[in-house]
Amino acid sequence: MKFRLRQMEVFRAVMLTGSINGASKLLFTSQPAISRIVSHTEQTLGLALFNRVKGKLVPTPEGQALFREVDEFYQQALRVDDFARGLAQGPSGTLNIASSPCLSRGLIPRVVTSFVQRYPNIRVNLRTTLLNGMAQEVLSNTVDLAVSVLPLEHPNLRIERFTEGRMVCVVPRGHELSQLPAVSLADLARFNLIAHHPSIPFGQLVSAAFRNADVPLVSRVDIHETDVACALVRAGAGIAMVDQFTVEGMAWSDLQVLPLQEEIRLAPSIVRSVFDTGRSHADKFAELLRQMVAAGDGTMAGAA
Structure with missing residues (x-):
């Protein structure tokens, strides 16, 4: 295999952070080691993944296309790893959620209640967040997912409407x-x-x-x-x-x-980062939310 897992990990880290320095901090690896792996990857694949512009790494079109494939593969690998650990110890950890204040009065508390009953070893940290601060909380990984009452627009957010x-x-x-x-x-x-x-x-x-x-x-x-x-x-x-x-x-x-x-x-929506690694329990919560809404627990009786 020309493109090894370690090379994928380093390439993905450089793409996410935008620099050799950022990737070295993300992976706890020295900058020279990161730089060598990037250069070796380009030589092995026969592709220029980055242009060097004034000391910065700017992804080439080939690099951007490869990143989409690598990120999808990497997230799947993380899910498999998470799944394997979960089989051994059962779901545990913390799920951080941000909710629009109006949804935190009824719908979200019902879903959280069902969630903690289903997954007793997972602690939920629920916070209310106004719309103008929600994108930043998701993209900074302050929360694993957010539930917004109105649509958010950002190229790095994945928005899934779940009711009306x-x-x-x-x-x-x-x-x-x-x-x-x-x-x-x-x-x-x-x-x-x-x-x-x-x-x-x-x-x-x-x-x-x-x-x-x-x-x-x-x-x-x-x-x-x-x-x-x-x-x-x-x-x-x-x-x-x-x-x-x-x-x-x-x-x-x-x-x-x-x-x-x-x-x-x-348009109440589930808000996730497009860079979500899948390591949190957000998928479990989102699926339960969809199930409860489909069962009729998502809109106010008589007003929908």
Whole structure:
């Protein structure tokens, strides 16, 4: 075999870190040794994998194409290694998860509960993270996976939508809007409206919906957290537009949740790094999440 496993490991490390120095730190190997292996690999394969530009290694098209194959092979090898160790000792370790705050109120706690019951030797570290910080947490390996209520866009993220959701209206019980089968954005505009600040993703989503409906969006109170919106409605500050997942398990008898005529859709997604080695227990959690959603545990009854 011309391309040996050690050469693949070193080549992959250089591609991931972008330098000989970075690869040496990642593999706990001296820089000269890494450099020799890279040069020997290029000679053995008869390929120029990198261009040397001002002291930096820039992957050639051949190097980039080879990396895709090597990374896929390497991840499979790591999974086999992880599987073999798991057979001997059973699943154990820690799973780090980030969740959008609204999903951490109902759906994700149910999945985590089932997960720890199924895998009692795996400890779960669950944190809530706002959308603007989620990509960094995944790509920096601070968490093994994230569950986002809205899509994220990044070339190094793998996004898997697993269910859908909608925005809804929350009003005090007995409010005149509760007599309607569904509430329009024009209906909302007649009352003191509590809405997400336009600088955050939820606010941008709502603002776009009002523009598309040609209805002016005039909010009385701007909020950054949906829980606060519900608390303001309870206090009498007005009515609010929130995501359905926040109110899914709501036990406030003094509030009502009303459907909207205009569908403002949400796309809850599993967020992973494209460089995920497969060594964590993220696959197990993602599969359980899919199973529970497929069984009907992923959307709020009556609002989907």
